[in-house]
Amino acid sequence: MNSEDTIAAISTPVGYSGIGIVRISGKKSFSIAKKIFHPVKSKINWSSSSFKMFYGWIINPENKQRIDEVLLSLMRAPRTYTREDIVEINCHGGPLPLRKTLELVLRYGARLARPGEFTERAFLKGRIDLLQAESVLNIIQAKTDKALEIALNQLRGGLSRKIYSLKDKMVDLLSLIETEINFPEEDIDLPSIKDKEKKFEEILRIITSLRKMGKEGRIYQEGVKVVIVGKPNVGKSTLLNTLLQQERAIVTPIPGTTRDTIEEMININGFPLTLIDTAGLRKVKNKIEIEGVKRTYSKIKEADIILLIIEGSSPLTKEDITLLQEVKREKTLLVINKIDLPQKLEKKELESFFPEKKIIEISAIKEINIERLKQKIAKFVNEEVISSSNGIVISIKEEEILKKVEKNIERAFKTLKERLPLELVAFDLKEGINKIGEITGEVTTEDILGQIFSQFCIGK
Template identity: 45%
Template sequence: MVIGLTNDDTISAIATAVGEGGIGIIRLSGDKSISIADKIFASNAGKRVINTPSHRVLYGTIIDPENNETVDEALILVMRAPRSYTCEDIVEIHCHGGPVPLQRVLAITLGEGARLAEPGEFTKRAFLNGRLDLAQAEAVIDIIRSKTDASLKAAVGNLSGRLSEQVKGLRHAVLRMIAQLEAAIDFPEEDIEEAAAADVAELIKQADLQLASLLATAQTGRILREGLATVIIGKPNVGKSSLLNALLREKRAIVTDIPGTTRDIIEEYVNIRGIPLKIIDTAGIRETADVVERIGVERAKELVGQADLILLLLDSSTPLATEDKSVLTLLSGKQALVLINKSDLPARLEVAEVEKYTAGRQVLKISVTQGMGLEQLEKEIVNMVYSGQINQGEAMFVNNVRHANALRQAQQRLADALTTIEAGMPTDCIVIDLRAAWEKLGEITGDTVGEDIIDQIFTQFCIGK
């Protein structure tokens, strides 16, 4: 971990979302934060910011030093180092939340010696100053972008250090293996290298089980973080747009009895029992001479290849048609649920015939207009995401692709070390593989990560965080 910053700049940025609001916040961090605030703030009680103890609030007005003009009423919150988010002196200026007062106050702080913060620079300073490790810092942006309670819980869990603790535990275990082997190398007269290698082989197997357990949560974690990419497909007029509206619980898509109403792609997020679904309604898949509709059909087929889950709709009131069979062929190699819609109408579709084309996939009877089967559909989606095994309220998830890749690479390095042991190769070769695994695990917490990766991670943050 790199401790300390390479410069002593004081940074300033608007920390609240753009737009109108009751309160807006300008945040400063750095050695000059308190002195800058002292120059531009007049307390109604005559108190000075520079003399204010940490974690105290003052009420007064922001004054433009150039013309002594009152800009806005404000509260000043002082947080002195190291008891702050960045471990530096921080001042937050709480004023009215309109764009004009916020920009005006920000400009005044910049005029008094602060510079505009880069995206994510406050959190980057928190990381560089040792308050957060890299996995915890990345959890901050996951919290901001959470789409459901479940995704928020997963992000908060990682911010609290659940993932970091497990990764650090694994790193310590690998480090003990390295120490055990190096001790054997240092004392060749004891003739313990073979016994040490055998002990390490067992420890590698135990570590591999822990890595496998962590990686088993990666798919679910990614879905909670990014959303389950779900595509609704079927022939025209089978009820795709009606299903989208039912899941959203609002009339988002146009629904008519005219086949081919949906020509473009409609994308929305929907919360299914805590799981964010990035759900996409597509054009009905059929042969058509209409140029616009044909483009929509081709786009629908493309999206099927990118989806995490496909919801394929069939019409219970009509026999299985050639168009239906064509759509069913798109399911090859994909996770899908087959939904027989309009099940409240007299049935003309044979379920047994449908099952010939579904390769054992779940087939559910639903009626979107009557609300029949939708609860069962939601249950099946939840079971797919959690594999019916994980208690989402208590579980820790690997929800970051970077983390998952590092874990997989660490697992591979441990496997290489085990192969090296089994091949009877020199102890030095085993140590090389173990050190590689130790370094890969360190990339998750930031202990062994390069500056370029750190910079890339924090550019994903908004300015002010």
């Protein structure tokens, strides 16, 4: 599709609200607005007004029918979101005025924008890079304050800055090496092996820290996965319902009630958590339950945190012990449920599996210690899952690219240490730099050339 087109869309959600916005971007934005907008008590200078708002009516030029009473904003290129002329029409927020206004806009020369096309234009015109474009989406989709804060930081270029500075360091190193390859007998200071090794180490350190930060940021965006597991009938579904404060999962005294996994989002201390209730784990023959147990195991693998539930009202069984042995202890909290009933559990037996501070006693039904459990989860998220928040999100795709870049750098570093030809070192380094370009969406060859020649004086 042609980016010369003028595009338009309703930029606010469908439904009824105070106002709704029709947004137009492109060369014809102003001329379209001029045809359908009639200002009240003000004159518009269509060839010079910019970043001004006007009150008036949208009127169908053909039959003079009044469509809506609106506020119209004119934003002239290039200092706009898309770097093109933008008009925003603030209509009343019902579907009808918005649709009719949009119809007029389309009739007079715009075409309907594809999803994300305004942001795509901002990217194509170089106003934002790919990372920032993605963060616009994250801002829209943020589920908690923290997620929003991170997305906003990203939009301001938090990650981009880090990635560019990483790239700069790689380009810098590559240009040193290429200089050494291409001009070995020239009279310039060549870096020692030690210098180059130091630079490699620094680059690797940055990549490692970026990948770590990315994981933490993603947790804010997508939620920490908290998986509730245990043998049948210990009260897993009851706990899910209590934490959600709604009867989401079916609870019965019959073991094996939950057959499939159930996922719901909750917010604890600003952390988005995805709570996952699972089918009770036991040896089963029936096909439905076998499938349920299989799903439980796959959820355990994905979990950031496991809540392993056992019941205080009966002694430890073989099934409990199997689970206690199987789960990854670092990410597990042990929850003893049903403390409202007479207790038959030997707590001493548990101590060989879990330190006391990772054990909590609750009653899911009587809601005893639920607040404490939440605090424990929040603390756990803080300490174990997120060590420091730094306002950066890296998507799975970007992390994969970074992983590949890391491989390239490691290989180049190894080649250097083995004193193999520098051409081989340069080759892998170059590969890594090009891959970084995939994250920010830019091409790099010219950068390298520029860097190399900037080290020489003219005429040499």
